[in-house]
Amino acid sequence: MQVVIIGSGNVASVLGRLCKQRGHEIVQVISRNAAHAKLLADELGCSYADYHEKLNDSAGLYILAVADTALQDLNESMNLGNKLILHTAGSVSKDVLKDISHNYGVLYPLQSLRKEMNYQTDIPFLIDGNSADTLTLVEDFAQTLSTNVTKATDDERLKLHVAAVVVSNFTNHLYALAEDFCKKEQVDFGLLSPLIKETAERIQHFSPATVQTGPAVRNDIFTIDKHLRILSNHPQLKNIYIKLTESISKG
Ligand SMILES: NC(=O)c1ccc[n+]([C@@H]2O[C@H](COP(=O)([O-])OP(=O)(O)OC[C@H]3O[C@@H](n4cnc5c(N)ncnc54)[C@H](OP(=O)(O)O)[C@@H]3O)[C@@H](O)[C@H]2O)c1
Numbered sequence: 001m002q003v004v005i006i007g008s009g010n011v012a013s014v015l016g017r018l019c020k021q022r023g024h025e026i027v028q029v030i031s032r033n034a035a036h037a038k039l040l041a042d043e044l045g046c047s048y049a050d051y052h053e054k055l056n057d058s059a060g061l062y063i064l065a066v067a068d069t070a071l072q073d074l075n076e077s078m079n080l081g082n083k084l085i086l087h088t089a090g091s092v093s094k095d096v097l098k099d100i101s102h103n104y105g106v107l108y109p110l111q112s113l114r115k116e117m118n119y120q121t122d123i124p125f126l127i128d129g130n131s132a133d134t135l136t137l138v139e140d141f142a143q144t145l146s147t148n149v150t151k152a153t154d155d156e157r158l159k160l161h162v163a164a165v166v167v168s169n170f171t172n173h174l175y176a177l178a179e180d181f182c183k184k185e186q187v188d189f190g191l192l193s194p195l196i197k198e199t200a201e202r203i204q205h206f207s208p209a210t211v212q213t214g215p216a217v218r219n220d221i222f223t224i225d226k227h228l229r230i231l232s233n234h235p236q237l238k239n240i241y242i243k244l245t246e247s248i249s250k251g
Contacts, residue, residue: 001141004028004056005044006074007065008036011088013115015063015107015145016044018123022144028056032070051077060084061141063107064097071096084137090161093154094128105129105138108157112168126152126160177237184234209251216248 001024005016008031016026026044031037034050041048049055055078062085064074071092078100085100086107097104106128113123125142127149129135135151142149152160175196182189202211215223224245231238 001025001061001144002027002059004030004059004062005040005065006030006062008033008040009065009067010113010115011065011109012063013040013043014113014117014119014123015065015088015109016040018119018145019063020044024061024144027059030055032066055080057083061086062101063088068092075099084134084141086138090126090164091158094130095154098130103130103134103137105134106154106157107138107142108152108161110160110164112172122146122148124148124150126150126157128152128154128157174240177234177240181234181237185230212248214248216245219249 001019003016003019003024003026005012005019005026005028008029012029012031016029020026026041026046028046029037029041029044029048030051030053031040031048032051034048037048037050047056051074057080060083062080062083064071064085065088066074068089068091071087071089075096076099080101082102084103084105085097086105087094087097088107088109090108090110094104094106106126108126108128110124110126111119113119123146125146125148127135127138127142128151129138139149139151178192179189182192215227227241228238231241
């Protein structure tokens with residue numbers, strides 16, 4: 001399949017590389033900032049352009065991997081006739097593409113993607129299409145990229161996106177706060193690595209609520225008080241500690 005990548009950030013880079021690895025030909029990278037487009041295009045071995053230049057209109061697929069807020073603007077400025085165009089956003093309806101093409105859909109990677117990372121395992125995709133025929137095309141294409149492809153409506157994808165923010169973005173923020181706390185208190189954050197892995201591994205086998213540990217679930221007020229005292233120098237973390245302790249105690 002000949003593919004045009006629109007965008008040059010994390011998802012554009014990871015999907016561009018994956019498409020190429022799986023035998024598709026990236027024919028153009030288009031991005032708002034031409035220098036960003038060039039960087040990715042050079043890596044993928046194709047031409048590049050910004051939005052003022054001509055879009056390659058001979059490709060079979062257009063992957064629109066741009067900031068959610070930019071999708072509506074592009075809908076108003078692009079026209080691809082019948083060409084298949086897919087966006088990659090978790091919480092934006094596929095219909096944001098309805099004025100660009102008669103064939104549109106979604107290729108949403110249900111994974112946290114950073115362009116500097118090398119992904120060895122299959123990326124899970126949630127897919128959608130504006131008609132049964134389009135959905136079949138999207139599914140066929142997605143299956144060339146991954147063995148983990150699931151159909152999801154706008155509504156289902158939005159709900160999974162909420163859950164994804166909680167399990168990934170929020171936990172990563174907690175890691176960031178804990179790392180900062182460890183640095184300031186001069187203890188080694190790296191020592192927590194086996195604990196982080198064990199917590200994530202365990203919920204592959206058990207429902208999370210059934211394997212909760214720690215002072216909050218034991219209602220251990222004495223330990224919680226000790227923790228709050230040391231956290232008085234770390235107000236942001238203290239606030240979150242109190243909220244999460246309350247949430248765990250409620251069960
Ligand atoms: N990263 C993830 O883990 C992840 C996972 C699943 C889905 N997604 C979704 O994938 C999409 C892209 O995310 P990302 O992480 O790749 O974002 P990103 O790394 O921040 O890249 C954003 C891209 O959008 C372009 N852009 C930003 N504002 C724009 C505007 N106003 N007009 C036109 N282009 C604009 C940027 O172009 P320039 O650099 O040329 O300015 C850049 O190429 C989003 O819908 C996101 O929700 C992300």
